[in-house]
Amino acid sequence: MSALERAWIGLALLSAASTLIALSPLPAPYTGALILACAWGKARLIFLWYLELAPVPSWRSGILTGLSLFMLLLMGLYVAA
Incomplete structure (x- = not known):
């Protein structure tokens, strides 16, 4: 079974x-x-495997950091509401 x-x-x-x-x-x-x-x-999963960012460390870390910050912002807004 492939990664995809x-x-x-x-x-x-x-x-x-x-x-x-x-x-x-x-x-x-x-x-x-x-x-x-x-x-x-x-x-x-989409970023790492469909967009094939898993083998590219610099892009992977940048995208996942941005995603994490965005999701934490959404969680914070949800909790605050």
Whole structure:
């Protein structure tokens, strides 16, 4: 199984997890945070394997740092609201 196929499976599993979390009876703050965490994981998979940034350390670290800062900003805004 190639890395791209594993990434596709990971995306499908994270999408299913997001759906199950959204349908669960968890309180809204936990639900939102968990769905954002799933989105973060999906974005990482897309950047690393679909855009093939995994073997390019300088681009990988820059993109993932930017993604991390953006997701932390979104989490902070969600918690503040």
